[in-house]
Amino acid sequence: MDKDRSxxxxxxxxxxxxxxxxxINSMIKLSELLALAxxxxxFLNSDHNHERLVKLTDMATHFARYPGFEFKxxxxxxxxxxxxxxxxxxENYVEVIxxxxxxNLREILLNISPPVDCIIGDGFLGFVLDVGKDLGIPVICFRxxxxxxxxxxxxxxxxxxxxxxxxxxxxxxxxLITTVPGMETYLRCRDLPSFCRAPDMEDPIVKLVFKETRxxxxxxxxxxNTTEELDGPILSQIRTKCRNIYAxxxxxxxxxxxxxxxxxxxxxxxxxxxWKEDESCISWLDQQSNRSVIYVSFGSITTMSxxxxxxxxxxxxxxxxxxxxxxxxxxxxxEDSEGEDDVVRELLEKxxxxxxxxxxxxxxxxxxxxxxxxxxxxxxxxxxxxSIVAGVPMICWPYFADQQVNSxxxxxxxxxxxxxxxxxxxxxxxxxxxxxxxxxxxxxxxxAAEMAKLINQSVNEGGSSCSNLDRLIEDIREMRx
Ligand code: UDP
Numbered sequence: 001m002d003k004d005r006s007x008x009x010x011x012x013x014x015x016x017x018x019x020x021x022x023x024i025n026s027m028i029k030l031s032e033l034l035a036l037a038x039x040x041x042x043f044l045n046s047d048h049n050h051e052r053l054v055k056l057t058d059m060a061t062h063f064a065r066y067p068g069f070e071f072k073x074x075x076x077x078x079x080x081x082x083x084x085x086x087x088x089x090x091e092n093y094v095e096v097i098x099x100x101x102x103x104n105l106r107e108i109l110l111n112i113s114p115p116v117d118c119i120i121g122d123g124f125l126g127f128v129l130d131v132g133k134d135l136g137i138p139v140i141c142f143r144x145x146x147x148x149x150x151x152x153x154x155x156x157x158x159x160x161x162x163x164x165x166x167x168x169x170x171x172x173x174x175x176l177i178t179t180v181p182g183m184e185t186y187l188r189c190r191d192l193p194s195f196c197r198a199p200d201m202e203d204p205i206v207k208l209v210f211k212e213t214r215x216x217x218x219x220x221x222x223x224x225n226t227t228e229e230l231d232g233p234i235l236s237q238i239r240t241k242c243r244n245i246y247a248x249x250x251x252x253x254x255x256x257x258x259x260x261x262x263x264x265x266x267x268x269x270x271x272x273x274x275w276k277e278d279e280s281c282i283s284w285l286d287q288q289s290n291r292s293v294i295y296v297s298f299g300s301i302t303t304m305s306x307x308x309x310x311x312x313x314x315x316x317x318x319x320x321x322x323x324x325x326x327x328x329x330x331x332x333x334x335e336d337s338e339g340e341d342d343v344v345r346e347l348l349e350k351x352x353x354x355x356x357x358x359x360x361x362x363x364x365x366x367x368x369x370x371x372x373x374x375x376x377x378x379x380x381x382x383x384x385x386x387s388i389v390a391g392v393p394m395i396c397w398p399y400f401a402d403q404q405v406n407s408x409x410x411x412x413x414x415x416x417x418x419x420x421x422x423x424x425x426x427x428x429x430x431x432x433x434x435x436x437x438x439x440x441x442x443x444x445x446x447x448a449a450e451m452a453k454l455i456n457q458s459v460n461e462g463g464s465s466c467s468n469l470d471r472l473i474e475d476i477r478e479m480r481x
Pocket of ligand 1: 299379
């Protein structure tokens with residue numbers, strides 16, 4: 001590429017996430033951190049998501065404060081009326097998304113001005129490495145999933161070769177997996193990423209996850225949304241495969257800290273959500289006593305049958321806690337999802353005095369509200385980090401991907417919550433909620449507060465994540481020279 005600009009010009013970085021909420025969240029926040037350092041940023045959104053963000057958020061006003069911050073759009077390869085629910089991304093990746101997006105990315109990079117100095121590509125989009133190599137642009141991969149998830153994905157071929165996969169039915173679920181270095185003492189079959197439950201290891205999704213994970217270690221460097229303090233032992237393992245790792249998270253906390261340092265209101269951050277946040281739950285929380293409410297949310301992808309939701313709801317109602325429940329549009333699946341509004345309305349009506357339900361919450365604000373004492377979560381990596389930073393103990397009920405291993409780390413490694421995976425029973429939900437909110441409340445509150453302190457220190461000046469972000473900024477500047 002022709003680089004005829006003055007060397008005084010800021011580096012130009014193109015940031016390209018997978019078109020899913022959790023990936024956009026952390027990658028847009030990293031982009032803002034780089035913009036704060038004076039970089040020119042092009043953020044590449046899918047057409048579909050961009051349209052939603054423009055409608056729902058104040059993105060134009062927010063990013064106007066960063067000269068040189070630009071949004072561009074790219075196809076996700078699917079028709080506009082595709083529902084894009086559940087695991088739509090993986091299901092369409094090989095056949096549609098990769099070929100169409102790859103071509104479009106090449107065109108964008110060839111025509112962009114000024115030229116791009118570095119691409120920060122979603123670590124799941126291995127083809128970005130090919131395009132970067134072709135055009136002579138360095139690529140840094142950002143894996144937005146947890147390091148635990150990344151390391152297990154990376155180890156899948158070794159687990160298969162050792163004969164520890166496939167899983168031999170439900171009676172085999174508590175067997176320890178011994179071939180993932182660093183996790184020998186706590187990783188069971190049931191804690192492996194959901195894809196490993198496929199009876200056949202030739203399953204296209206297993207193969208895809210494995211292939212893309214190994215590819216991301218071929219990038220110039222790897223960004224991970226974590227800290228040394230949280231994931232040090234696993235990071236040491238990952239470094240044996242990819243030496244240059246920037247562990248610079250939790251990114252949302254890092255951004256809040258840097259905005260504060262610039263005397264900007266940390267709450268004045270860009271809310272990049274793809275659903276409209278219902279702020280009324282904050283007024284409801286204002287009326288509740290300290291640490292009396294369990295917040296219940298399963299992220300942006302999880303879907304659930306009506307039966308399961310009803311079990312969760314009974315468990316909550318029968319527990320001793322109040323609750324704030326998020327039921328996203330299109331959350332309920334299957335034949336029994338018809339008339340979902342009626343079900344939700346009925347539940348709402350019956351529990352007005354005990355709980356509050358919204359379609360989408362301002363999650364960071366909710367988790368930092370003094371009334372919230374626990375989080376019943378699907379263990380998505382962003383939600384887990386947001387809960388850790390806010391010092392809120394978790395009850396984990398993982399749905400898919402890295403969530404199974406995240407919930408194991410929360411309960412067994414960090415000891416800041418309980419793991420409820422694979423059970424959906426109102427009695428169990430009730431018992432778990434009571435444990436975290438009443439019986440073992442002080443114990444969990446203490447361990448979560450200690451963890452929060454440690455992790456928050458890492459994003460302050462002199463902390464490990466803060467230094468790793470500075471190193472990333474310097475390294476990208478050098479690419480420009
Ligand atoms: N989120 C939100 N409001 C909600 C539910 C979720 O803002 O009501 C945000 C949450 O703060 C997190 C993201 O959506 O940043 C979900 O990402 P995560 O990695 O936890 O799970 P995923 O959606 O990818 O399964």
